[in-house]
Amino acid sequence: MKRTLSVNKYAIIDFNRCNPFVCNGGSGECKAVLSCSHKILLQEEPFESPLLLSMKLCVGCGDCIPACDLKAIEIKNG
Numbered sequence: 001m002k003r004t005l006s007v008n009k010y011a012i013i014d015f016n017r018c019n020p021f022v023c024n025g026g027s028g029e030c031k032a033v034l035s036c037s038h039k040i041l042l043q044e045e046p047f048e049s050p051l052l053l054s055m056k057l058c059v060g061c062g063d064c065i066p067a068c069d070l071k072a073i074e075i076k077n078g
Contacts, residue, residue, distance in 0.1 A: 009060020009075050011041065011052055017072035018049045035067035 020028050020043070028046030040058045043050045052058060060075045 010055040010058035014072045031067040032064035
């Protein structure tokens with residue numbers, strides 16, 4: 001019987017690229033946070049960069065990737 005190892009996937013935010021002033025200057029809401037169907041990305045205040053609540057909770061679905069116009073989020077294998 002062949003065993004396969006499961007590899008966790010999770011989002012990584014590049015804070016050098018992330019800038020809510022640029023991607024959504026009107027409201028300061030991060031589009032990636034709004035698109036996270038699992039509610040793992042959080043933004044505490046408008047115009048602040050989002051935070052990944054928990055790498056363990058992130059399923060690596062990638063919903064946030066196309067929502068981020070600045071390409072500041074990518075999925076990594078853990």
